[in-house]
Amino acid sequence: xxxxxxxxxxxxxxxxxxxxxxxxxxxxxxxxxxxxxxxxxxxxxxxxxxxxxxxxxxxxxxxxxxxxxxxxxxxxxxxxxxxxxx
Numbered sequence: 001x002x003x004x005x006x007x008x009x010x011x012x013x014x015x016x017x018x019x020x021x022x023x024x025x026x027x028x029x030x031x032x033x034x035x036x037x038x039x040x041x042x043x044x045x046x047x048x049x050x051x052x053x054x055x056x057x058x059x060x061x062x063x064x065x066x067x068x069x070x071x072x073x074x075x076x077x078x079x080x081x082x083x084x085x086x
Contacts (some may be wrong), residue, residue: 007037 022029039073047055 007041009035010037 011033014033015026018026018029065079
């Protein structure tokens with residue numbers, strides 16, 4: 001889901017925001033931040049960018065087919081109405 005490098009970067013930035021007086025805790029806090037982020041993100045129902053793009057294409061194709069079918073149904077309804085008028 002999230003690569004370790006991204007989590008390390010976020011954890012490092014959080015640890016970098018620690019006041020200078022607590023620098024001796026920086027390494028421990030950075031490890032804790034990483035573990036907390038990993039745990040929280042693993043609980044989310046997320047998909048990869050690749051999976052998202054595939055589903056986006058499927059949806060676009062489905063939408064196109066639906067629009068075509070709507071046009072065909074409208075044409076058929078128009079035919080039926082014109083035949084009933086005769």
